[in-house]
Amino acid sequence: MAPSFDRPHDLVVFGATSFVGQILCRHLVARHGTTGPLRWAIAGRSAAKLDQVAADTGADVERIVVDATDAAGLAELAASTRVLVSTVGPYALHGSLVVAACAEAGTDYADLTGETQWMRRMIDAHHAAAEASGARIVHTCGFDSIPSDLGVWFTQQRAIELLDGPCGRIDMRVVAMKGGASGGTIASMMNVVAEAAKDKEVRAILADPYALAPPDLRSGPPQPDVVTPQRDPDTGHWLGPFVMAAVNTRVVQRTHALLGRPWGPTFRYREAMDLGDGPLGAAKAGGLAAGSLAGMGLLAVKPVRTALARWVLPKPGEGPSPDQQEAGSFDLRFKGTTASGARIETRVTGDRDPGYGSTAKMLGEAAVALLDLPRDEVGGGFWTPAAAFGDRLVERLEAHAGLRFTVVDPAA
Structure with missing residues (x-):
């Protein structure tokens, strides 16, 4: 499936109810607001908790209920957005279906994993699909690494x-x-x-x-x-x-x-x-x-x-x-x-x-940077932060x- 920019959302935060997810939501509200050019939403498995996060962080955006074990729901979620950012870990336990959905849907993806063995599995399993669909998968977008x-x-x-x-x-x-x-x-x-x-x-x-x-x-x-x-x-x-x-x-x-x-x-x-x-x-x-x-x-x-x-x-x-x-x-x-x-x-x-406040901001800037990343320079596949963004992300982080x-x- 080729990536399409005619999607309801530019960015979805999956795992918004996690602690880092909440900090990320505050960062996005401060940087982009809730009614500005960035069309973003929050997602998680509990509607009540998503409502509470929206109230606590000011992230009064669309709430999407989906579980990390729901392959069909994750496929629908991935197809609804240009970028999906996930804070739902450990990723080896809760992240594989999310990556698979993004790789198939041509949806760019960023996360906070530091699980080398899981990243290797994801690369081996989904790199070809991501290349074909145009999905740019970028792991390790926090303090590691x-x-x-x-x-x-x-x-x-x-x-x-x-x-x-x-x-x-x-x-x-x-x-x-x-x-x-x-x-x-x-x-x-x-x-x-x-x-x-x-x-x-x-x-x-x-x-x-x-x-x-x-x-x-x-x-x-x-x-x-x-x-x-x-x-x-x-x-x-x-x-x-x-x-x-x-x-x-x-x-x-x-x-x-x-x-x-x-x-x-x-x-x-x-x-x-x-x-x-x-x-x-x-x-x-x-x-x-x-x-x-x-x-x-x-x-x-x-x-x-x-x-x-x-x-x-x-x-x-x-x-x-x-x-x-x-x-x-x-x-x-x-x-x-x-x-x-x-x-x-x-x-x-x-x-x-490093573990919370700085990590959440790094993840947020990497995720938004994906929206502006030229596809003729960085095509589909599994990338690292430096290989994908280089000085573009250095400037954003500063x-x-x-x-x-x-x-x-x-x-x-």
Whole structure:
């Protein structure tokens, strides 16, 4: 089915009653209103909850009742809009029928998934249909993995502009992060661990840094994730594992592959937490590494996952207050080296907590950007944020989502 612009809606938020969905609705109301040129609607499985979201957020737009298990209803929903944005996760449990519906209907799609094994399934199952229909499917449009993916894109563009070519290696350091991951992200991680515990194919996908690249480009130099305490050779600071690295690095390598590997066949990218120097930095790095390893081990135990879901994670629709969201922030540094040894350092910052306030705005801007994305430049298929949007999204995020992309030092 070829995409049609003669549809009732430009954009539909599926999962508007989720906490991130509500923040997204507020963002869309503030940016586009409810009676302006953007024709948008909200969707979810409960009419009463959708009415409450409309009242609470000011999103007095059409409400559409549909469940993530209703294939026929989702097909009708996808056919009614140019862009469908979903906050209904874990996506491996609730997102497959949504992606299938969009791929068949020629409907552009954006989400917040960080589930590598599920993205691989969706690419393998629906890429051909999306190519044929013209649907642009863009996963990972939140904190995982827009800051990393676009941070690498920005760094490479500035390296080409300011130095002697692209970087053959980039290392990202999280130097500050206040607010942490969302309950939805943690729930998705729990499901990933549960799948990996019982399926060796899932474990193989999760361990492969090129797992999301097209089949003919799923190879390259070893790129082990940072899992143990290490020293940064440039600063001497202690490094520890970054919980999002196993997703972000795979997305960046897919971007590189989709672009035709312009940064060279041996391009390497790694992420880590910068925990400072001295004994305190060493203690933090050791504690984080041990805690991460123990945490993954515990999540593999079903009773632990059940207890976390029941007693620890936020319930659907719950999350930090607006004040807490505004108090959050993040600061990422990208350190690149070209083939000649020239070096560059760039910075990506956000002015909201990464898991909720900033993520919702990133998702909203990516979804609206799809409406303006020329089809002769970006056709149907599965894209990453950087490969689909590039500088277009950088500009939107700086203007409307509180992110900043800057060059720290072209000769760092």
